[in-house]
Structures are given as C-alpha cells and as structure tokens.
Amino acid sequence: xxxxxxxxxxxxxxxxxxxxxxxxxxxxxxxxxxxxxxxxxxxxxxxxxxxxxxxxxxxxxxxxxxxxxxxxxxxxxxxxxxxxxxxxxxxxxxxxxxxxxxxxxxxxxxxxxxxxx
Amino acid sequence: xxxxxxxxxxxxxxxxxxxxxxxxxxxxxxxxxxxxxxxxxxxxxxxxxxxxxxxxxxxxxxxxxxxxxxxxxxxxxxxxxxxxxxxxxxxxxxxxxxxxxxxxxxxxxxxxxxxxxxxxxxxxxxxxxxxxxxxxxxxxxxxxxxxxxxxxxxxxxxxxxxxxxxxxxxxxxxxxxxxxxxxxxxxxxxxxxxxxxxxxxxxxxxxxxxxxxxxxxxxxxxxxxxxxxxxxxxxxxxxxxxxxxxxxxxxxxxxxxxxxxxxxxxxxxxxxxxxxxxxxxxxxxxxxxxxxxxxxxxxxxxxxxxxxxxxxxxxxxxxxxxxxxxxxxxxxxxxxxxxxxxxxxxxxxxxxxxxxxxxxxxxxxxxxxxxxxxxxxxxxxxxxxxxxxxxxxxxxxxxxxxxxxxxxxxxxxxxxxxxxxxxxxxxxxxxxxxxxxxxxxxxxxxxxxxxxxxxxxxxxxxxxxxxxxxxxxxxxxxxxxxxxxxxxxxxxxxxxxxxxxxxxxxxx
Numbered sequence: 001x002x003x004x005x006x007x008x009x010x011x012x013x014x015x016x017x018x019x020x021x022x023x024x025x026x027x028x029x030x031x032x033x034x035x036x037x038x039x040x041x042x043x044x045x046x047x048x049x050x051x052x053x054x055x056x057x058x059x060x061x062x063x064x065x066x067x068x069x070x071x072x073x074x075x076x077x078x079x080x081x082x083x084x085x086x087x088x089x090x091x092x093x094x095x096x097x098x099x100x101x102x103x104x105x106x107x108x109x110x111x112x113x114x115x116x117x
Numbered sequence: 118x119x120x121x122x123x124x125x126x127x128x129x130x131x132x133x134x135x136x137x138x139x140x141x142x143x144x145x146x147x148x149x150x151x152x153x154x155x156x157x158x159x160x161x162x163x164x165x166x167x168x169x170x171x172x173x174x175x176x177x178x179x180x181x182x183x184x185x186x187x188x189x190x191x192x193x194x195x196x197x198x199x200x201x202x203x204x205x206x207x208x209x210x211x212x213x214x215x216x217x218x219x220x221x222x223x224x225x226x227x228x229x230x231x232x233x234x235x236x237x238x239x240x241x242x243x244x245x246x247x248x249x250x251x252x253x254x255x256x257x258x259x260x261x262x263x264x265x266x267x268x269x270x271x272x273x274x275x276x277x278x279x280x281x282x283x284x285x286x287x288x289x290x291x292x293x294x295x296x297x298x299x300x301x302x303x304x305x306x307x308x309x310x311x312x313x314x315x316x317x318x319x320x321x322x323x324x325x326x327x328x329x330x331x332x333x334x335x336x337x338x339x340x341x342x343x344x345x346x347x348x349x350x351x352x353x354x355x356x357x358x359x360x361x362x363x364x365x366x367x368x369x370x371x372x373x374x375x376x377x378x379x380x381x382x383x384x385x386x387x388x389x390x391x392x393x394x395x396x397x398x399x400x401x402x403x404x405x406x407x408x409x410x411x412x413x414x415x416x417x418x419x420x421x422x423x424x425x426x427x428x429x430x431x432x433x434x435x436x437x438x439x440x441x442x443x444x445x446x447x448x449x450x451x452x453x454x455x456x457x458x459x460x461x462x463x464x465x466x467x468x469x470x471x472x473x474x475x476x477x478x479x480x481x482x483x484x485x486x487x488x489x490x491x492x493x494x495x496x497x498x499x500x501x502x503x504x505x506x507x508x509x510x511x512x513x514x515x516x517x518x519x520x521x522x523x524x525x526x527x528x529x530x531x532x533x534x535x536x537x538x539x540x541x542x543x544x545x546x547x548x549x550x551x552x553x554x555x556x557x558x559x560x561x562x563x564x565x566x567x568x569x570x571x572x573x574x575x576x577x578x579x580x581x582x583x584x585x586x587x588x589x590x591x592x593x594x595x596x597x598x599x600x601x602x603x604x605x606x607x608x609x610x611x612x613x614x615x616x617x618x619x620x621x622x623x624x625x
Contacts, residue, residue: 062146062178063146063178065145065146065178066145066146066178068145098145113143113144113145116144116145116180117145
C-alpha cells in the first residue's frame with residue numbers, strides 16, 4: 001500500500017477511536033455509492049452522523065477542514081441520502097461532521113467540527 | 118466571537134453609515150458577506166484575507182460571517198474593506214479597542230495590507246460628523262479631503278498594521294491638522310475677455326448671465342466667436358461661497374474627479390459635453406444612479422455647443438433641472454436626487470449652412486426654408502422659454518478684428534459681477550438661494566420692486582409679445598440682475614427694456 005493511502009487509513013483509524021471514546025457507535029466505514037464515499041457513519045442518541053475525515057501532515061497549505069469544498073460536500077450529501085434510503089432503520093435526525101487531524105510541531109491534533117454543513 | 122465596526126458607503130451625493138457585524142464561529146473554514154453587497158464588496162473577501170495575512174496577523178481558520186446593515190441598502194465600492202478587516206481583527210482579539218462605537222473606517226485594502234484611496238471620502242466624513250462620530254480613519258491618498266471638515270478627528274493610516282498598532286495603543290497616529298478654508302481663486306487661466314474684440318452686446322449679455330446666474334443662448338454664423346465667448350465665461354464668474362464649494366467638492370469626490378493634491382474645488386465647474394451625449398449621461402443614470410453632466414456643472418456652467426445637434430431626448434431632459442435646480446433619477450435600485458443648479462450656456466447657428474440672416478453681401482444662405490424651419494424647431498419652445506438671455510452674435514467686420522483699442526479684461530468685469538452678486542446674497546440671505554436666477558415666483562413678489570414706468574412697460578410687452586407666466590417671471594429676474602449691476606435698488610423701465618431685448622431677440 002502507498003504511504004499516502006496508509007496515512008489516510010491511519011487518519012480514519014484515529015478518528016474512529018476518537019469517536020468511540022466520545023460515545024459514538026460506529027455503524028459503517030467507507031460506505032461507497034455512485035456519487036462518492038463517506039468515511040465514517042456513526043450513531044449517537046438516535047441520530048445518525050456522516051463523518052468526513054481529513055488528515056494532513058503539515059499546516060503549510062491551510063487546515064485540513066478547508067479542503068472539504070462545496071463539491072465534496074455535495075458528494076457526501078448525495079451518498080448520505082442514498083444510505084438513508086437503503087437503510088432499514090429510521091433515524092430521528094441526521095448530521096454532517098468533519099474530523100480534521102493534523103500534525104503541528106510534532107503534536108497530533110484532532111478537531112471535531114460538528115454539524116457543519 | 119462577535120465584533121461590530123462602522124463603515125460608510127455613498128448614496129446619491131451623501132454618505133451613509135453602514136454597520137459591519139462580524140461573527141466568528143466554529144465550522145468549516147469559510148468567509149461569507151451578506152447584506153446586499155455589490156461585486157466590489159463581495160470581492161473584498163479576497164483582499165481582506167490577503168491583507169490580514171500579509172500584515173503579520175493570523176486569518177482565523179474558522180467560519181466568518183460578515184453582515185452589512187441596514188440590509189436593504191445596496192452597498193457599493195471598495196471602501197468597506199477596512200471596517201471588515203478591522204472587525205475580523207477585533208473579533209479574533211488581535212486588536213483591542215474600547216471606543217469602537219465612535220469610530221468610522223473607510224478605505225480599500227491592497228493585498229500587502231496598505232490602504233488605497235477611494236471615491237466619496239468627503240461626503241463620508243461629513244456624514245460621520247453628522248451622526249456624532251468622533252474619529253474617522255481614511256486612506257492617506259484622500260488626505261486633501263480629510264483636511265476640509267472641522268469637528269471630527271481624521272487619521273490617515275498607511276496600512277492595516279499602522280491602524281492596528283494605533284488601536285492597540287502601541288504606536289499612535291497623528292491626526293490631520295485643520296486649515297481654515299482658503300477660497301481665494303487663482304485666475305491664471307490662459308483665456309481672458311481682453312482677447313475678444315468687439316461683440317459688445319454678447320459680452321454685456323454674458324456679464325449679466327454671470328452676475329445673475331441666467332441661462333444664455335447665442336445664435337450666430339460660424340466663426341463669429343460664440344465658442345470663444347463661452348469659454349471665457351468662467352473667468353468672470355464670482356468665486357463660490359464656502360457652502361457652494363463644499364457642495365461641488367462632494368459631487369466631484371463621489372464621481373472620483375477630485376485631483377489627488379488639492380481638496381476643495383474652488384473654480385466653478387465648466388463642463389462642455391460633446392453633442393453625441395446620451396440623455397442618461399447628461400442628467401445622470403445607471404442602475405444605482407450616478408451624477409450626470411448637469412450635476413457635475415452644479416454651481417457652474419454647462420456649455421452646450423451646437424445646441425441643435427444634441428439629440429432631442431437629451432435636450433428635453435434638461436427642462437426639469439433647468440426649472441427646479443435639482444434632478445431626481447428613479448431606478449429600481451434607488452431613487453436619488455442630485456443638485457443641478459447651473460448656468461446653461463448654449464450656442465447654435467441660425468440654419469444648417471450657418472449664414473441665414475447674414476447680409477455681408479458675400480455669404481448667402483443656401484438652405485431651403487423647410488430646412489431652416491426643421492433646424493430651428495429642434496429646440497423646443499419649452500426649452501427656449503427657460504433660456505433668459507437669447508442673443509445674436511454677428512460676424513465681425515475687418516475693422517473690428519484689427520482694432521487695437523484696449524478691451525476690458527476679465528478682472529474688471531469680474532469686479533462688477535462680484536459686486537452684483539454680493540447685493541443678491543444680501544437680499545436673499547433669508548432664503549437658501551445664491552443668485553437672482555434661483556428665485557421662485559414667491560421671492561420675485563417679495564424682493565423685486567418695479568417702478569411705475571417699469572410696470573407699464575412690462576404690461577405692454579407681456580400683451581404685445583404674448584409672453585407666458587414663466588417668461589414674465591424670468592424677465593423680472595433678468596431685469597433685477599441688470600438693476601443690481603447698476604447698483605439700483607428698484608427696477609426701472611430701462612432695466613425691463615434691456616431684459617426684454619435680451620430675451621426676445623431670437624424669437625422675433
């Protein structure tokens with residue numbers, strides 16, 4: 001496996017552990033549709049959360065969350081709706097979150113931006 | 118985190134206070150501006166971002182929402198860059214300021230953080246003072262305008278960094294000094310009435326026009342000197358009062374026509390648009406109305422050479438501002454009033470070939486009667502009715518051209534004009550008018566006294582020439598100016614006769 005993909009994998013792994021620690025229940029990972037992919041789908045208090053994970057090794061090119069562009073958000077939206085249509089379970093609410101992970105001065109920071117689009 | 122700053126935009130020829138609210142919230146990094154911004158304001162996002170970064174500050178990687186209130190007013194121009202940037206610096210705690218309520222910011226940002234000059238600073242400062250602000254920050258390039266208004270502290274930071282240091286109290290800026298307004302004009306222009314030989318009637322007519330602010334139409338064959346005379350009119354106009362000068366400067370500030378080195382416009386404007394001008398360019402227009410030539414010649418002269426060549430629609434739109442002294446432009450976006458008190462000076466030929474009525478024995482009019490009629494009909498009756506002084510400018514003969522007799526200079530004429538204006542200002546001091554031509558029916562009744570002979574003459578002319586009520590008023594106004602030039606307190610029969618002669622020369 002390429003090192004870049006490995007780094008992405010590591011980011012998603014870290015994000016999962018972080019969410020579990022925060023009391024989320026992981027439902028699916030890497031859910032794919034014709035429109036795109038959702039990194040993590042999790043549940044909490046009867047709601048469903050679609051999580052996009054962004055990891056970067058440096059802040060030289062801006063924060064990772066800045067890379068979740070409008071186009072990316074639309075892809076995630078469409079995929080999420082497909083998931084909801086095919087899902088047998090009914091949810092009270094759904095949200096879209098971004099978890100950004102970056103390494104700054106040798107320190108790994110996890111930043112969970114809730115309900116952001 | 119929330120911050121509020123104050124900026125200004127322009128609306129018509131006045132400044133308008135804008136409240137800039139900045140909200141900095143957690144979320145995907147982004148920067149939105151709401152509150153009816155036009156393209157230049159929307160683009161300020163990129164300028165503000167780069168300017169903050171390049172001034173050594175941190176641009177927060179969070180969601181920023183900027184709201185421009187009042188939300189129903191269309192904001193235009195780049196002058197809101199500075200209040201937006203200041204709001205972001207305040208909201209992120211990089212700048213601290215305790216008296217932000219008393220401050221107005223105005224300026225465009227360059228990508229390196231320096232502050233660029235913008236249009237319309239003078240009306241903004243005046244507005245800021247009106248609404249009770251104590252300090253205003255303007256670009257260094259607008260310094261000349263900043264020196265004009267007393268009663269408000271004006272700072273001119275060169276860059277965003279200087280501004281931030283001042284607000285933080287690290288390095289204080291010095292405020293602009295205030296000079297007493299100097300209204301003295303340097304009449305060193307190239308042209309002078311001393312250059313014009315002969316044409317005594319035309320010169321007298323222009324002197325009366327300058328003294329009372331009356332409109333003039335000059336009719337004459339090509340080369341008679343109509344344009345030459347008109348171009349010399351500004352040299353005999355009296356200097357503007359402080360109030361007039363500030364009004365003109367405001368208009369020029371908004372139109373971006375102010376020179377960078379000098380604040381106050383001292384000379385009365387002289388505008389001579391080409392005859393291909395559209396009616397919108399003449400009276401003002403645009404989706405958010407901008408001042409046109411009539412407004413740019415406010416308190417000055419609008420010179421229309423070759424009057425019949427102007428498009429019919431352009432001429433007809435002049436009727437309302439000529440009568441009212443202001444013009445109201447209504448568009449979907451806004452309906453605005455602009456001041457337009459000007460002296461209309463126009464010149465035309467008597468017919469298409471130019472020699473109709475010439476009896477020098479050489480030139481003969483080659484136009485057909487219907488051509489002459491069509492040419493003369495291009496200027497409508499209602500427009501002609503508004504032109505107080507209509508004179509013939511005949512061709513000079515050889516002796517007159519070669520004459521070496523000393524001719525009166527502009528300076529001499531100007532002294533008489535100035536004296537006449539002072540009498541008028543004194544008479545009209547209880548009104549907001551500046552000269553005889555501005556008077557309405559009510560003022561004429563109140564201020565103009567005719568002796569019995571004048572009354573009798575006026576009645577005779579009124580019936581004999583079939584004058585309109587407006588013509589009646591206008592003849593009295595011109596007669597009043599002639600009386601003022603005479604330093605006579607009442608209008609006599611002589612004054613009335615001269616006024617009538619000046620008016621009806623062309624209409625026969």
